[in-house]
Amino acid sequence: MRAERAPLLYAAALVAMFAVFDQAWLGIAERADNALVDTFIRVQAAHLGPDPDIVIVDIDDASLARMSREAGTWPWPRAVYAELVDGLARQQPRAIVFDILFAEADRFRPESDAAFIDALRAFPRAYVPMSRLPARDDPHGVSLPQVADALGLERTPVAQPDAHAMLLAPLALPPELWRTGTIDFVEDADGVGRRYRLFEDLQGWRLRSLPARVAADLGYPMPATAMLPLAWRGPTGSFRHVSFADLYEDFQRGHPQRAADEFRDRLVLVGTTATGLNDLRRTPRSSLDPGIEILATALDNLKNGRAMRTAPSLLSPALAIAMIGILALLFWRGLSAPKIGVALLGASIAALGASLAAAAQPLRLPVGGALAFAWLYYLVAAVSEYRRERRARELAVRLFGRFLNTEVVSQLIDRGETIESLSGKPCEISVLFSDIRGFTSLSEMRPPQEIVKLLNRYFERQTAVVFRHGGTLDKYIGDCIMAFWGAPLADPQHARRAVACALEMERTLLQFRTDLGAEGEHFDVGIGVHTGPAVVGFIGAERKLDYTAIGDTVNLASRVEGLTKGIARTLVTADTRAACGDVFTFVPRGAYSVKGRAQPVEVFEPTGIT
Numbered sequence: 001m002r003a004e005r006a007p008l009l010y011a012a013a014l015v016a017m018f019a020v021f022d023q024a025w026l027g028i029a030e031r032a033d034n035a036l037v038d039t040f041i042r043v044q045a046a047h048l049g050p051d052p053d054i055v056i057v058d059i060d061d062a063s064l065a066r067m068s069r070e071a072g073t074w075p076w077p078r079a080v081y082a083e084l085v086d087g088l089a090r091q092q093p094r095a096i097v098f099d100i101l102f103a104e105a106d107r108f109r110p111e112s113d114a115a116f117i118d119a120l121r122a123f124p125r126a127y128v129p130m131s132r133l134p135a136r137d138d139p140h141g142v143s144l145p146q147v148a149d150a151l152g153l154e155r156t157p158v159a160q161p162d163a164h165a166m167l168l169a170p171l172a173l174p175p176e177l178w179r180t181g182t183i184d185f186v187e188d189a190d191g192v193g194r195r196y197r198l199f200e201d202l203q204g205w206r207l208r209s210l211p212a213r214v215a216a217d218l219g220y221p222m223p224a225t226a227m228l229p230l231a232w233r234g235p236t237g238s239f240r241h242v243s244f245a246d247l248y249e250d251f252q253r254g255h256p257q258r259a260a261d262e263f264r265d266r267l268v269l270v271g272t273t274a275t276g277l278n279d280l281r282r283t284p285r286s287s288l289d290p291g292i293e294i295l296a297t298a299l300d301n302l303k304n305g306r307a308m309r310t311a312p313s314l315l316s317p318a319l320a321i322a323m324i325g326i327l328a329l330l331f332w333r334g335l336s337a338p339k340i341g342v343a344l345l346g347a348s349i350a351a352l353g354a355s356l357a358a359a360a361q362p363l364r365l366p367v368g369g370a371l372a373f374a375w376l377y378y379l380v381a382a383v384s385e386y387r388r389e390r391r392a393r394e395l396a397v398r399l400f401g402r403f404l405n406t407e408v409v410s411q412l413i414d415r416g417e418t419i420e421s422l423s424g425k426p427c428e429i430s431v432l433f434s435d436i437r438g439f440t441s442l443s444e445m446r447p448p449q450e451i452v453k454l455l456n457r458y459f460e461r462q463t464a465v466v467f468r469h470g471g472t473l474d475k476y477i478g479d480c481i482m483a484f485w486g487a488p489l490a491d492p493q494h495a496r497r498a499v500a501c502a503l504e505m506e507r508t509l510l511q512f513r514t515d516l517g518a519e520g521e522h523f524d525v526g527i528g529v530h531t532g533p534a535v536v537g538f539i540g541a542e543r544k545l546d547y548t549a550i551g552d553t554v555n556l557a558s559r560v561e562g563l564t565k566g567i568a569r570t571l572v573t574a575d576t577r578a579a580c581g582d583v584f585t586f587v588p589r590g591a592y593s594v595k596g597r598a599q600p601v602e603v604f605e606p607t608g609i610t
Helices: 002-026 028-045 061-066 079-089 110-122 135-140 144-151 210-217 244-252 291-304 315-332 337-358 368-400 406-414 439-445 448-468 494-520 552-563 574-580
Strands: 054-059 095-098 126-132 180-182 185-187 193-197 199-202 205-208 227-229 240-243 267-272 280-283 286-290 425-437 472-477 480-485 524-541 544-550 570-573 584-592 601-609
Touching: 002 028, 002 315, 002 368, 028 315, 028 337, 028 368, 054 061, 054 244, 054 291, 061 244, 079 095, 079 110, 079 244, 079 267, 095 210, 110 126, 126 210, 144 205, 180 205, 180 210, 185 280, 185 291, 193 280, 193 291, 205 210, 210 291, 227 291, 240 244, 267 291, 280 291, 286 291, 315 337, 315 368, 337 368, 425 448, 425 494, 425 544, 425 552, 448 472, 448 480, 448 494, 472 544, 480 494, 480 552, 494 524, 494 570, 494 574, 494 584, 494 601, 524 552, 524 574, 544 552, 552 570, 552 601, 570 574, 574 601
Parallel strands: 054 240, 054 267, 095 126, 095 267, 126 180, 524 570
Antiparallel strands: 185 193, 193 227, 199 205, 280 286, 425 480, 425 524, 472 480, 524 544, 570 601, 584 601
8 A cells, every 4th residue: 555655755755946046046935934034023023123223214105295495395495404413413323324315516505515514514414325336337436445435445354455346425515424335125036125235345444334433433333244135123114204394493592492412422314205205115024114214213123133034045955855755655644634734834824933933032943945845745735635535435346336235335435445454354253155946957048148047137127125224235146145244344133134134035036036936936045144253345356346254153154054955045153143133933853964074054044133
């Protein structure tokens, strides 16, 4: 039986190889894992809160509308930011970080730029961003050694003296105020951003990102890695937001209404969530996450030593191979597909629960791809097993249907019995032999074709009787019928059923003789029944199997049938009589010597039910 399940092992090997191939080249499982873990991160983040010391001064839609009279349309004159910096500086925040590029001077309002420059000089912990342009244009970019001090570049031992890079520096400000870094949120292949670049190596010159520059200046511990996997806390908008217009208007009042220490020792970020300014990104927690919130998350992670950890990349294929191997072993050992499916469902729920819990640690634990491959193999194996079982069922119906009635066949198939499981079983059974008397003289009176039809009619009636009493039809031996009870299904009433069948066979014989008319006058039968141990099973070659019983019990039943001539139509042994209890009345018919027995065999004629 296990050899028939060998294809399941081949299928397991193929699915496992596909899991490895996908990990190395296709990345299907990785995309599925990312989507699943992102969902778990979003669920867990909803129960967490960001650092309360990080505050966003938000240029929101309301600010754009309310500031239009004071500052005009976007972009605003930089004097507006000068007043903001002056007002914030009075409260001594830990740092002011702009998420707005100041890439070129305002030629039409130079006095506005000058006011902003003065405000930045007065507060040395104000930071502005820069942008890294595509690397393909680096040969036409600025000389890195010349701008290294102004941009805060770190020279490594392999720094090239002729290195150039295309950078968009804050050219609206003098170089001594370039307290800057890149705003470099990194999107993965699926378009979702999960990491923030801390630094980039430009031909040996290390360019830091804006959050890395701020964190380093404030003395926060810095990770050694170039990328910071972001640990999200709270849904989008969880950081404290203060409307730019509200704050600006309060700073203009002679007697401000807001708390004088509202921003003391806070990290104040200035950026926009206005929908019209298109500073929105896809992140695990939202498809429209404002860039200022992402920058705030990066600073939150650096300030508090938070970072999303990721399980080893080989975990997913290793888990897939392990689960496929376990499933293959269970199928190979013959466990039913529904039970395996329930076990796999339980394992899947446990794995998903572990991944959900890990997201709060924070740890990306990818299990979705491995589960997908495990379920793929399960479906392949379950379909294969279903088809194999259907073929086995059809074979069982063909085999058992020759010997048993349909109800018994159904019971055997439902129990999963096979040729192997039903072969060579020692059983306590009752064996019945029924032989036709007077058949020779009848054969002389009719053509051979009619004799065959006559036998078929008789056997059909008596076979129906055997099946009606739950018997197993062993074989036809010429004009003799052999049947037994007690196998393949165990039956403690097998002797009673055999005797009841014999009595009904007598009645069926009498009716058949009546149907034959005068020609049936000499048509009779002898029926012998004996109860005892025997070996029952399928015997024969692969192309010709018979379900039969062998042993001394069978031989004695045949001998008893031979004793019926001149004594009684049906005879049973003392063993059968004892097994029937007091259900039937029996008439003793003497004891006779039979071949193979040293002691005479006592026989009885059943005459009816008590």
